[in-house]
Every structure is written in structure tokens, then in C-alpha cells.
Amino acid sequence: MRQSQVLIPTLKEVPTDAEAVSHQLMLRAGFIRQIAAGVYAYLPLALRVIQNVERIVREEMDKIDAVESLMPAILPAELWQESGRYQTYGDNLFKLQDRHQRDFILGPTHEETMTYLVKNVLNSYKMMPKVLYQIQTKYRDEDRPRYGLLRGREFIMYDGYSFTANSDDLDKIFDQMEQAYHNIFDRCGLDYRVILGDSGDMGGNSSREFSAIADIGEDTIVYSDMSDYAANLEMATSIIADNPTEKLAPLQEVAAPGVNTIEALVQHLQVAPQKIIKNVAFMADDKPVLALIRGDYDINEVKLKNLLEVNELRPATDAEISEKFQSSPGFIGPVHLSVKLPIIADLSVQNLCNATTGGNHKDQQVQNANIDRDYQVDQFADIRTVKAGEISPDDKGTLQFTRGIEIGHVFKLGTKYSQSFQAEFLDEAGRPQPIIMGCYGIGISRLLSAIVEQHNDEKGMIWPLEVAPYQAHIVIVNTKKAEQTSLAKTVEQQLIKEGFSVLVDDRKQRPGVKFAESDLLGIPVRIVIGKKAADNIVEVKLRNQSEAIEVAQNDLVDTINILLKNYIS
Amino acid sequence: MRQSQVLIPTLKEVPTDAEAVSHQLMLRAGFIRQIAAGVYAYLPLALRVIQNVERIVREEMDKIDAVESLMPAILPAELWQESGRYQTYGDNLFKLQDRHQRDFILGPTHEETMTYLVKNVLNSYKMMPKVLYQIQTKYRDEDRPRYGLLRGREFIMYDGYSFTANSDDLDKIFDQMEQAYHNIFDRCGLDYRVILGDSGDMGGNSSREFSAIADIGEDTIVYSDMSDYAANLEMATSIIADNPTEKLAPLQEVAAPGVNTIEALVQHLQVAPQKIIKNVAFMADDKPVLALIRGDYDINEVKLKNLLEVNELRPATDAEISEKFQSSPGFIGPVHLSVKLPIIADLSVQNLCNATTGGNHKDQQVQNANIDRDYQVDQFADIRTVKAGEISPDDKGTLQFTRGIEIGHVFKLGTKYSQSFQAEFLDEAGRPQPIIMGCYGIGISRLLSAIVEQHNDEKGMIWPLEVAPYQAHIVIVNTKKAEQTSLAKTVEQQLIKEGFSVLVDDRKQRPGVKFAESDLLGIPVRIVIGKKAADNIVEVKLRNQSEAIEVAQNDLVDTINILLKNYIS
Incomplete structure (x- = not known):
């Protein structure tokens, strides 16, 4: 192609409103132009990259017998009311009415549509497994669209859906998809990590998130420098060394006027943070809970919330600490606690001898606190935020921190949507069962941002061979x-x-x-x-x-x- | 591909709500499913046909150096307010607001967006000509979506835009496009006609409409059985034989009580329709106009309206005939007309000797009326609706009638949008000039309907080789x-x-x-x-x-x- 024929409106200046390097470069190199906030025109060079990514996706999907189709973007509101997401998706959903005042949405994803489509079609176990996918323009009315193609309001997604009669078939497809994703992202020249999701209803690890390493990424990723281990900061865990065993010393109360932080305590009593138990008072669905952790760690509220299986978890107010915990803010602790309430301790507190902690009296702390003798714990669990340099939970390498861009996910949906839509099949015994589903996503247009974030220098972009315009x-x-x-x-x-x-x-x-x-x-x-x-x-x-x-x-x-x-x- | 992997939900019954054969067959063969009125899911086989058509379009566009890009579907209302189409497009435009109550539309076409994009980019004659196109999902809130993919509310279009510094370059691209369209539709196995548009501002024929022959089509097409001539019924013309020359007989008034139609006149006076002048009273922008045509023809109001260059043309009411024409409904005519008003006669009236016509007296007609001697005509012009069997205007073959589906068009836009958006370039003399544009469209998803309408039998569809799923x-x-x-x-x-x-x-x-x-x-x-x-x-x-x-x-x-x-x- 002769360059004189192509529209490549390069810019000499770095656009002032573009923060991310990839956004700046794509504007400067005439790849994209903004039409509205979070809404872009793909000029010829960007479209060629997108088409290359799409070709790679199609080739890898062909290999695992996934079949392409194309759903509409305009969807009747009823479909989303049926699943309940018309409400729960909130302001992120673009809503509109047609000339007859019928309600529609612009689809951000297509679980509802796909389930509606296969209902009464995949009506026998003999017709499954089936894997359908599409590459389609999606809509999400982001509050703060930014970073160019990274977080847009109109964007191109791959979304796949698997329909199986049993969970073994789902597991098999899930593994094939995961391999296909590796192939796709490798061919795109991306450095990425696979993050295990939490165990869901389906048993086993029910999701994987693929995250491309990039400073501009919105997620913090913890990964091992020696193995495949990777996790979001909210889910990451690590191996920590056992606390040293010591001869138990007698519990002792010490004056600590105004000494109500770990730092002040370390200063005031000349004690290491590793010898302190940090105490945090929480209200969990409006019930008081006390969480304990070693002084050199922080509580990970996501982990604690998942552990407690509550809808809301928040730090208690000073008033609640006085009233519900019968304690004094800054001096709360497991020793001399006069109220019976759940005490959850992080594993870092296990076997901690002669600890310094709170005794629930203002301007006073306790030393040489020891479990069972001086205080009780209802449950030990991993409720801490890991730190860089800790040992990877697989005992291979140490943990590193980085930022990541979510570029893909694979997810075992189970029967959530097939139950909403009564999408059932007859099993081998002739009994009706809800179809078991999986869903799979790749942010096609977002991949361009991820690739450019990883491959650039002061002169511009450096495209990997297979996706280059x-x-x-x-x-x-x-x-x-x-x-x-x-x-x-x-x-x-x-x-x-x-x-x-x-x-x-x-x-x-x-x-x-x-x-x-x-x-x-x-x-x-x-x-x-x-x-x-x-x-x-x-x-x-x-x-x-x-x-x-x-x-x-x-x-x-x-x-x-x-x-x-x-x-x- | 193994059929067991593909989703092909065939139906045994003919769907009762599908009128068109192509709509019935695509539902029966599991190609498409309706998600809302005029909104369809393309199942795997339909998508493969669409991708084949898209591949053909891309190959033919490559040949003429047209470059692909991709615009967003969500467009800010301001763009369409600037061109004025936000109002004029009316209810056909899908409108929506984002979470910040900003107004958007879903694009039915992209002249505005493309002009906005090239503004300040194509700022010199040296940067042109350029031809950009996209293959994209379009939206049109049709009042009566029907016939499956033929008239949908969400559909796939090819739309191309050319930008040139002079009209010679536009003409050249226009011709290349026309050839590309022939190649595309030939490769799709379609029987189609190319319909010339009317002469527009640009001089010469400023548009071509490509129409696929099909009974279900919404347009009536007139074409020659021996040449390439084709036109919409509203524009079609023909060669008609000269009226026979006769010796002029004296004008004569005859009683004709209640004889106020051509049929009645033929009956009453035993005269051939070819010897009668039919007279139609019109109000053209509220001014009276009398139109004359031979009794075996009908007035084509589109032709007459274009000829008169008026905004509104309608038949006069009986009251208007009495008042403005000083005549009697059913007995109006050019003879003895007491009011001075424009008289337009069709070419079929030229040299018509000894004609029977109206004399503006109730229950009376005149015979042996002859031009100049008995009545005047201000202008002779082609204002008739042609009839099947007439001689093609190129004198090759006779005219045939058929129904057609509009599958594509090429159109010389001129400077309409570049003027709205002040999209200017500097010409060779350094003077600012508005960019000269052309626009080009192909209904990609609609092509599937056209192909199936033309290629089917009682057993199902018969796909041409290059587009077959x-x-x-x-x-x-x-x-x-x-x-x-x-x-x-x-x-x-x-x-x-x-x-x-x-x-x-x-x-x-x-x-x-x-x-x-x-x-x-x-x-x-x-x-x-x-x-x-x-x-x-x-x-x-x-x-x-x-x-x-x-x-x-x-x-x-x-x-x-x-x-x-x-x-x-």
C-alpha cells in the first residue's frame, strides 16, 4: 500500500490531555481520533492492528472448535430484566428507547442474549458441548473513560460462551480456552500474568484473569519471580516464617499515654513491630468483629470480608468502639476484652510469644500477651495484605509487585443464567437439567493499548511482528x-x-x-x-x-x- | 468443520410471521434469529456468508486503493446538529443520553463523522484524492422493520467516502467505484440493474443505484431487455412513436353528460384513448398548473415536480378547480380556458391532431382540438409514467418492469458536508476551497436477503460459490x-x-x-x-x-x- 493513499494524521505535539504513553503515541502516530469521551475512530493503521488481533483470535478459536456468530448490540431491556442486571449494572449501562417507547440497552456483554438463543435449541445432552463466540462492538457508559482505548465507552471485545451438559466438559473447555488465550497473547507479543480467581460455586478454581504488565494498569498484581504464581493484591498470599518460640513472660500493663499507633508503640516501648499485635475493630453487617494481625502487616479487608461472608465490612467508628466493643479507640485489643465478640487473627499472629498489644484501657497497653493464657482467638486465617519480597505460596521465588491491565478472563458461570432463563436440556436419563455455562472475554481494542504500553521507546511505537499494521x-x-x-x-x-x-x-x-x-x-x-x-x-x-x-x-x-x-x- | 460443533437450529415449520421467501428460509435453515423487531442474531452460517461478502468488498476496495477504517456507532448529537440532519432524519434516528445527560445518536451513516475527521487533516490539494471506507453496524429506527435482514433496525453496511480537490478526480473515483460494485455484485451471484440518478448540482449523472431484481423489492424498476438501460419507475423514460398526421377538422363541442373519465369518454364518443388529451389540474406550491397527457398514459408526478422545481405538488381539489381554474371537475381542458395559468404537456401530446379533450364546461367535451389553433402549451416535456413494452430510450430493446431491492449506491456529494463543517483545503494557488466529496454504500447484511431471494427452490437456499457459508x-x-x-x-x-x-x-x-x-x-x-x-x-x-x-x-x-x-x- 502506498502511504500517500492512507490516512495517517500524525501530530508533532504530544497531546496534553493524554496521560498514558500508549494513548499519546496512538494519537501522535495518527492511529486513533477521539469522537467523544471514551469513543474513538480507528484510523487505517489502528484498524489493521485490530484485524490482525482478530485474525489471531479466530485462528486460535478454530483450533478448539469454537464457532463464530454475531449478536446485535441493541438488546431489549426485558432480557436484562430477566437476569436482574438491568438494575445491578447501574449507570454503566447505556439505555435508550425506540420510536415506540420500547426500552433497549446497548450490550456490554451477552450472557443473557446467548442463553436466550440456545434455550429450546440445545435441548439434549447430545447437542453439547458447544462453544460460540463473537467479536463485537460493546458499550459501557464508564464514569471516567480514560487512557485512550484502555478504558473506553465503545470498544471491541471477543466474548465466548460454552454450553455443556456436565462439569467435566466445562473443565475441559475451560482448559482449552486457557491454552488458546496463552497462544493469543503470546502471538500478540505481550508480557502477561495469569491470575487465579477465588474458588467459586463450581468447585476448584473457577476463573482466571489474564493481566498484561504495565505501569498504567489499574490493578496491582503480585507475582513470583521464579514461578507462574500471580494474583491480584486482594487475593495474593505468601509463606511467612514461623514466629520464634520464647519462654512465656508474665503479662504486664504499661502506661502509654497517647500511644495509640504501631509506630508510636515501637518508639515508646522500643519493641519491634514483629512483636506487636495490631488490632482493628470492624463492623461486619453491623456486628462487631475484632481482627488481629502482626504489627508489620496490614489487614486485607477483601480477604476478611470473604472469610466472614458478609455484604458490608467497615472499620468501626470511635463511638462504636466505645459502645459495642466496650473499649477505647487506639487501645483496643484481645486482652481484658469485656464483650463477647468474634476475634479473627491472621496467621502471622499464630504462636506469637510475649506480644505487645491493647488491653482496652485508655493510655495503657499490655506486654507479654500470650494466646490461651491471656486472650482467645475464634479463628486463625490468612487476612493479610502480602508484601513484596515474601516467599511465593508455591515456595518458588519471592513475590514481586507490578501494575496490570486486564486483557482477558475465563470464567465458569455454572447455571446462573440458564436457571434465570430456564434454559434446560434432557440428560441421559431424560431428566431436565439447566445447561452448564462458561464465559470467556478478551478486550480486543484494549489489547492495542497494552501492546503499545509494553513496546515503545522515545521515538514511538515498536509493533510485534504478527500484529504490526x-x-x-x-x-x-x-x-x-x-x-x-x-x-x-x-x-x-x-x-x-x-x-x-x-x-x-x-x-x-x-x-x-x-x-x-x-x-x-x-x-x-x-x-x-x-x-x-x-x-x-x-x-x-x-x-x-x-x-x-x-x-x-x-x-x-x-x-x-x-x-x-x-x-x- | 464438523456440523455437530456448529449451531444450526433448523425449523421444521415455515415461520408464520415471515412473508419474504429469504426471511422464511434464513429462519428455517437456522441462519438468523430475531432478538427484537428488526434486530437479528447472525448464527454461524449467516455470519460466514457475511464474512465472505465482506472479504469480496475488501478485495475490490484494495484494487482501487480505498483504505479501511472504523468509525464509532455512538455519535455526539452535535455532529448531526451541525449538518442539520439531527432534525431532518426524524424518528428514524435512534437517540440516547449518556450518564451525564449528553445527547448521542446511533449512526445510520457517517458523512458527518468522516468530514469532521478529515477537517484540518486533508488541508492541501497534495493530500488528495483519498478514499476511506468502513464495514460497520448501522442503526435506523424503521417504523416498519420487515422481511428479515432486508429492512432491519440494526444492520451491516459498507460505507465509503471520497475526498478530492477537483471534480475530475471525483469523476474518476466515481467510475472506479461503479466498476468495483459491478465486480462485487457479480461475485455475489446477483442479478441486478444499475439505475441512473437524476442530474444533480455536480453536473452529469450524480448517482447510481444498484438494484437486485426480486419480487419482494420495494422499488419498481424499468429496464430494457436488450441493453443496460434501467431506471426507477419515477425516472424511467421511453421512445414513443410520433402521432399520425391528419388533416385538421373543425373544433366541435359535444354533449357529454356525466362523462368525466377517459374510460367513459372512449365509450361515449367511440374514440381511441390515443386521440384523447387527458388533463390533470395540480396545485404546485399553491399555484395552479394544468398538465396534459395523451389518454393512454398517466402523469408521473415526480417528473412533473422536478420539472416545476417546487416543494409541493398535489392534485387540485374540486373547489380549487372551480375557483382557481374557473373550470368544472372532470371537464377541465386547455380549450376555452378562461384563466391564464401554466400549461405543461407531455411529449405524447406533441403533434396530436384532432384530439378530444375538455372545454371547461360541465357535461360537455370538445373534439378536433388542435394546438395553436384551439389551445396553447407553455412547455412540452416528458412527464409521463412509462409502460412495459415501450421502446427503451436508447432505442435498444423494449422496456420491462420488475421489482428491485436497493443493494448499493454511489453518490456525488459535492461540498454539502465540507461546507457545513468548514472542511477546507488550500488549492494549487493557495486559496481555501471546500473538499469535494463522494459517498458510497452497500447493504452488506441486506445482500444476504437479495441473494436468497434470487437463489432458492422448494427445498431451500442455493448459495453462489463465492459467498456460500x-x-x-x-x-x-x-x-x-x-x-x-x-x-x-x-x-x-x-x-x-x-x-x-x-x-x-x-x-x-x-x-x-x-x-x-x-x-x-x-x-x-x-x-x-x-x-x-x-x-x-x-x-x-x-x-x-x-x-x-x-x-x-x-x-x-x-x-x-x-x-x-x-x-x-
């Missing part, structure tokens, strides 16, 4: 020279024959402008055709290399193939 | 027989290697059911693998043939290629 960029130095334009034509045809997609910069521009724009666009292979064209010699350089090499046109393809062995995947 | 259908008679499944595998791989897309019916079903469903789906080549599998013999039949032939597996590909030479394109 074009794989080779032929830059004609002087388009007035017939030998240059003629050699460019020859090289273009040669490369196309070898399966490369090729962009030819045929514009009347200064070479410096052309080279800078070539770097900005990030096309993997650059071939410069200049003065030595008369001798059939061109210059070739990969986008992530600094030095170009001269090569005879006859040797060009071999040279490129050798160079590409060391290119980013 | 699969090109070959391997039907295994008995899936329990290892030699049959094994030979099916071999044949499948053989056909895939030859470039065919292949569906294998691997289901445990009675052969009769499988054959009937195969016919319903309309896959071009059917290969039945049955009892003779042990001898490597299969049966092959094209969908539009009645007799299958036995062939050795080794000869299968050659046989298919020979058979396909006589298949529909």
Missing part, C-alpha cells in the same frame, strides 16, 4: 529518482510474495521527516531505498535496532528473516 | 461405519487442500433428515459418503442439480471442478 516499511528517500521508485516497486513485490504486509512511503517529504514518522509508526522492518538504488543496494533495519545495514536486493529477504529471529515476538 | 458439504450416511468416517476425513482434507471450505455432517441422524437439511442450507457441492465407501466411491451432486453421480475419491476434485463450470456464478 504493516510488517515492512519501504522508505523512498527521493521519489523523483526513477531508480529509487522502480527498486521500491521490485522490493515491495518481493516482500509481498514472501508474505510480508508492506507500506511504501511514496510521499514527497524530507528524508528526516520520513524516518521520524517511520519510527513513530513502529513498523518492524524498515527498508530505506536511497542513493545506492542504482546498484540495487538498500538499507535494512529493525525498529528495535539502532544501526541499519546495507544489503543487496537479492539478499534482502534472507537478511530480514535472519534479523527477525532476534526481534520481539 | 461452506462450499462443500460432506454427508456421512452412517457415522457408525469406520470406513465412512475415515473416507470423509480423507475427502475433507483433500477438498480443503484444493481451497474449498468444508462442512462435514457427522451427526447421528437418519440419512433422509441429513439430505433434506443439506438442501435447506444450500451448500453448492454435496458429497455423500455411504455404502460404497469401502470401495472409495462417493456420490457428488451440485445443489442446483437433481441427479447425483458416483465417482472414485481420486477423481472427485476434477469432477467437482467440471461440474462447477455450469453452477450459478
Whole structure:
């Protein structure tokens, strides 16, 4: 394709309202333009990347016998009222009425539609398993759309749905999908982690989240530097060393006027945080709960909430600490507690000898507190937020922290939607059963942001080969020279024959402008055709290399193939 | 692909609410399902046809250097307010608000968005011509969605836009587009006509409408049986024979009580309709106009309205005929007309000798009326509705009538939108000029309806080869027989290697059911693998043939290629 034909409105200035590097670069390189907040036009180069990603997804889905279909974006409100999500999705749902005042939504996802479609169709175990997917424009009325394609209001998703008659088949498809996702993200050149979800109703790990490593990511990911272990910070766990065993000393009360934080306590009593029990008073569905953790850790409220199986968990107010806990804010603790209430302790407190903690009297703390003798715990559990450098729970490597962009998920839905829609099949015994479902998602347009976040330098984007808008960029130095334009034509045809997609910069521009724009666009292979064209010699350089090499046109393809062995995947 | 993996929910009954054959067949064959009125889910087989059509469109666009992009479907209302179409599009526009009460629409077309995008980008004549297109989901809140994919509210369109610095370039692109459309519709196996639009502001013929012949079509098309001539009934013209020359007879008034129609006049005076001048009183923007036409023709109000260049044209009421025309309803005519008003006569009246017509007196008509001597005409023009069997205006063949489905159009927009949006470029002299635009559309999802309307029989659909969901259908008679499944595998791989897309019916079903469903789906080549599998013999039949032939597996590909030479394109 001749560059003069393509619309690539590059910008000289960095757009001031774009925070993320990927957003800046996609605007600067003329890949996208904003039409409204969170709503973008994909210009030719961006669309080519999207189509490459879509092709990869389709190829990997073909391998696992998933079949493509296409649902509408306009969905009748009734479908979402049936599942209850018309209400629970809240303001994120775009709602509209047609000319006859019938209510519709713009679909952010299609569990309801797919379940409605297969109802009365997949009516026998013989018709399953089936896996359907689509690649479609989705809508989500985000409160704060940002970072370009990363969090938009109109975006392109892959969404897949599996329908099975038993959970063994679901497990099998789930594993195939997970492998397909690995293949897809590997081919996109992404560095990512697979995060295990919590155990759901289905038994076993019922979800995986695929997260691309990026500073701009909205999730904090904890991962092992030596293994596949990865988790969201809210779910991450670790191995911590046992507390040292000591001879028990007698419980002792010490004056601590105004000493109501761990830091002050460490200062006041010259005791290590590892010897302190930190106490946090919570209201869990309006009932008091006391949580204990070692002084060098913080309580992870998500873990505690999941453990307690409550709808609401919040720190108690000072008034509640006085009234419900019969204690004094800043001096609460498990010792001398006069009210009977649940006490949950993190595993870090287990076997902690001669601990310093609160005794429920203002301006006073206790030392040498020991479990059973001085206080009781109802349950020990992992309720802490892990810290970087701890040992990975699989005992392989230490934990690292990073930020991540959610790029995909696989999820065992079970029968939630098939029960809502009475989508049943007859099993081998002729009994009606709800269809067992799985759902699978990949953020196609968001992947572009993730790829650019990972692959760029000060000059622009650096596209991995399989997703690049074009794989080779032929830059004609002087388009007035017939030998240059003629050699460019020859090289273009040669490369196309070898399966490369090729962009030819045929514009009347200064070479410096052309080279800078070539770097900005990030096309993997650059071939410069200049003065030595008369001798059939061109210059070739990969986008992530600094030095170009001269090569005879006859040797060009071999040279490129050798160079590409060391290119980013 | 194994048929057991694909979702093809065939129906035994003809759906009662589907009127069009294509709608019935697509529902029966499990191609589509309705989600709301005019809103459909494309199931796997329909989507494959759509993707084939899209591939053809992309290939033909590549040939003419048109570049693909993708605009959002959600558009800010401001864009459409700027062009004025937010109001004029009326109830057909889907409107919605986001969570911040900002107004949006769902785009039915993208002239505004594209013009907004290129504004300040295509700012020099050096950057043009450029042709951008997209294949995208469009929205139109039709009052009466019907005929399945033919008139939906969510549908897939190709829409292209050209940007040029002068009208020569526009003409060139317009011609290239027209050729690309021919290629596309030919490859889709469609029988269609190209209808010339009226001369617009741009000079010359400023539009072409491509219309697929189909009884269900909403437009009446007039075409020549011997040439490329085609036109909408509103625009069609013809060559009519000159009226015979006669010696002029004296004007004569005859009593004609209650004889106020052509039919009655023929009866009453025993005169041929070809000798009668029919007179119709119109109010054109509230001014009286009298239109004359030969008694065997009807006035074409669209032609007359265009000729008069008025906004509103309607037949005059009886009261208006009395008051404004000073005449009597049913007896109006050009003779003895006492009011001065414009008289427009169709070409069929030219040189009509000794005509019978109205003399503006109740219950009386005049005979032997002759122009100039007895009445005046301000303008002769073609204002008649043509009739089947007339001579084509290019003097090649006779006119035929048919119904058509609009499947595409090409249109010279000129500067309408570039002026609204101040999208200007500097010409060679450095003067600012509005960009000259063209727009181009193809109804992608609607094409499926058009193709099925043209290609079906009592057993089901008959897909042309290039758009067929699969090109070959391997039907295994008995899936329990290892030699049959094994030979099916071999044949499948053989056909895939030859470039065919292949569906294998691997289901445990009675052969009769499988054959009937195969016919319903309309896959071009059917290969039945049955009892003779042990001898490597299969049966092959094209969908539009009645007799299958036995062939050795080794000869299968050659046989298919020979058979396909006589298949529909």
C-alpha cells in the first residue's frame, strides 16, 4: 500500500490531555481520533492492528472448535430484566428507547442474549458441548473513560460462551480456552500474568484473569519471580516464617499515654513491630468483629470480608468502639476484652510469644500477651495484605509487585443464567437439567493499548511482528529518482510474495521527516531505498535496532528473516 | 468443520410471521434469529456468508486503493446538529443520553463523522484524492422493520467516502467505484440493474443505484431487455412513436353528460384513448398548473415536480378547480380556458391532431382540438409514467418492469458536508476551497436477503460459490461405519487442500433428515459418503442439480471442478 493513499494524521505535539504513553503515541502516530469521551475512530493503521488481533483470535478459536456468530448490540431491556442486571449494572449501562417507547440497552456483554438463543435449541445432552463466540462492538457508559482505548465507552471485545451438559466438559473447555488465550497473547507479543480467581460455586478454581504488565494498569498484581504464581493484591498470599518460640513472660500493663499507633508503640516501648499485635475493630453487617494481625502487616479487608461472608465490612467508628466493643479507640485489643465478640487473627499472629498489644484501657497497653493464657482467638486465617519480597505460596521465588491491565478472563458461570432463563436440556436419563455455562472475554481494542504500553521507546511505537499494521516499511528517500521508485516497486513485490504486509512511503517529504514518522509508526522492518538504488543496494533495519545495514536486493529477504529471529515476538 | 460443533437450529415449520421467501428460509435453515423487531442474531452460517461478502468488498476496495477504517456507532448529537440532519432524519434516528445527560445518536451513516475527521487533516490539494471506507453496524429506527435482514433496525453496511480537490478526480473515483460494485455484485451471484440518478448540482449523472431484481423489492424498476438501460419507475423514460398526421377538422363541442373519465369518454364518443388529451389540474406550491397527457398514459408526478422545481405538488381539489381554474371537475381542458395559468404537456401530446379533450364546461367535451389553433402549451416535456413494452430510450430493446431491492449506491456529494463543517483545503494557488466529496454504500447484511431471494427452490437456499457459508458439504450416511468416517476425513482434507471450505455432517441422524437439511442450507457441492465407501466411491451432486453421480475419491476434485463450470456464478 502506498502511504500517500492512507490516512495517517500524525501530530508533532504530544497531546496534553493524554496521560498514558500508549494513548499519546496512538494519537501522535495518527492511529486513533477521539469522537467523544471514551469513543474513538480507528484510523487505517489502528484498524489493521485490530484485524490482525482478530485474525489471531479466530485462528486460535478454530483450533478448539469454537464457532463464530454475531449478536446485535441493541438488546431489549426485558432480557436484562430477566437476569436482574438491568438494575445491578447501574449507570454503566447505556439505555435508550425506540420510536415506540420500547426500552433497549446497548450490550456490554451477552450472557443473557446467548442463553436466550440456545434455550429450546440445545435441548439434549447430545447437542453439547458447544462453544460460540463473537467479536463485537460493546458499550459501557464508564464514569471516567480514560487512557485512550484502555478504558473506553465503545470498544471491541471477543466474548465466548460454552454450553455443556456436565462439569467435566466445562473443565475441559475451560482448559482449552486457557491454552488458546496463552497462544493469543503470546502471538500478540505481550508480557502477561495469569491470575487465579477465588474458588467459586463450581468447585476448584473457577476463573482466571489474564493481566498484561504495565505501569498504567489499574490493578496491582503480585507475582513470583521464579514461578507462574500471580494474583491480584486482594487475593495474593505468601509463606511467612514461623514466629520464634520464647519462654512465656508474665503479662504486664504499661502506661502509654497517647500511644495509640504501631509506630508510636515501637518508639515508646522500643519493641519491634514483629512483636506487636495490631488490632482493628470492624463492623461486619453491623456486628462487631475484632481482627488481629502482626504489627508489620496490614489487614486485607477483601480477604476478611470473604472469610466472614458478609455484604458490608467497615472499620468501626470511635463511638462504636466505645459502645459495642466496650473499649477505647487506639487501645483496643484481645486482652481484658469485656464483650463477647468474634476475634479473627491472621496467621502471622499464630504462636506469637510475649506480644505487645491493647488491653482496652485508655493510655495503657499490655506486654507479654500470650494466646490461651491471656486472650482467645475464634479463628486463625490468612487476612493479610502480602508484601513484596515474601516467599511465593508455591515456595518458588519471592513475590514481586507490578501494575496490570486486564486483557482477558475465563470464567465458569455454572447455571446462573440458564436457571434465570430456564434454559434446560434432557440428560441421559431424560431428566431436565439447566445447561452448564462458561464465559470467556478478551478486550480486543484494549489489547492495542497494552501492546503499545509494553513496546515503545522515545521515538514511538515498536509493533510485534504478527500484529504490526504493516510488517515492512519501504522508505523512498527521493521519489523523483526513477531508480529509487522502480527498486521500491521490485522490493515491495518481493516482500509481498514472501508474505510480508508492506507500506511504501511514496510521499514527497524530507528524508528526516520520513524516518521520524517511520519510527513513530513502529513498523518492524524498515527498508530505506536511497542513493545506492542504482546498484540495487538498500538499507535494512529493525525498529528495535539502532544501526541499519546495507544489503543487496537479492539478499534482502534472507537478511530480514535472519534479523527477525532476534526481534520481539 | 464438523456440523455437530456448529449451531444450526433448523425449523421444521415455515415461520408464520415471515412473508419474504429469504426471511422464511434464513429462519428455517437456522441462519438468523430475531432478538427484537428488526434486530437479528447472525448464527454461524449467516455470519460466514457475511464474512465472505465482506472479504469480496475488501478485495475490490484494495484494487482501487480505498483504505479501511472504523468509525464509532455512538455519535455526539452535535455532529448531526451541525449538518442539520439531527432534525431532518426524524424518528428514524435512534437517540440516547449518556450518564451525564449528553445527547448521542446511533449512526445510520457517517458523512458527518468522516468530514469532521478529515477537517484540518486533508488541508492541501497534495493530500488528495483519498478514499476511506468502513464495514460497520448501522442503526435506523424503521417504523416498519420487515422481511428479515432486508429492512432491519440494526444492520451491516459498507460505507465509503471520497475526498478530492477537483471534480475530475471525483469523476474518476466515481467510475472506479461503479466498476468495483459491478465486480462485487457479480461475485455475489446477483442479478441486478444499475439505475441512473437524476442530474444533480455536480453536473452529469450524480448517482447510481444498484438494484437486485426480486419480487419482494420495494422499488419498481424499468429496464430494457436488450441493453443496460434501467431506471426507477419515477425516472424511467421511453421512445414513443410520433402521432399520425391528419388533416385538421373543425373544433366541435359535444354533449357529454356525466362523462368525466377517459374510460367513459372512449365509450361515449367511440374514440381511441390515443386521440384523447387527458388533463390533470395540480396545485404546485399553491399555484395552479394544468398538465396534459395523451389518454393512454398517466402523469408521473415526480417528473412533473422536478420539472416545476417546487416543494409541493398535489392534485387540485374540486373547489380549487372551480375557483382557481374557473373550470368544472372532470371537464377541465386547455380549450376555452378562461384563466391564464401554466400549461405543461407531455411529449405524447406533441403533434396530436384532432384530439378530444375538455372545454371547461360541465357535461360537455370538445373534439378536433388542435394546438395553436384551439389551445396553447407553455412547455412540452416528458412527464409521463412509462409502460412495459415501450421502446427503451436508447432505442435498444423494449422496456420491462420488475421489482428491485436497493443493494448499493454511489453518490456525488459535492461540498454539502465540507461546507457545513468548514472542511477546507488550500488549492494549487493557495486559496481555501471546500473538499469535494463522494459517498458510497452497500447493504452488506441486506445482500444476504437479495441473494436468497434470487437463489432458492422448494427445498431451500442455493448459495453462489463465492459467498456460500461452506462450499462443500460432506454427508456421512452412517457415522457408525469406520470406513465412512475415515473416507470423509480423507475427502475433507483433500477438498480443503484444493481451497474449498468444508462442512462435514457427522451427526447421528437418519440419512433422509441429513439430505433434506443439506438442501435447506444450500451448500453448492454435496458429497455423500455411504455404502460404497469401502470401495472409495462417493456420490457428488451440485445443489442446483437433481441427479447425483458416483465417482472414485481420486477423481472427485476434477469432477467437482467440471461440474462447477455450469453452477450459478
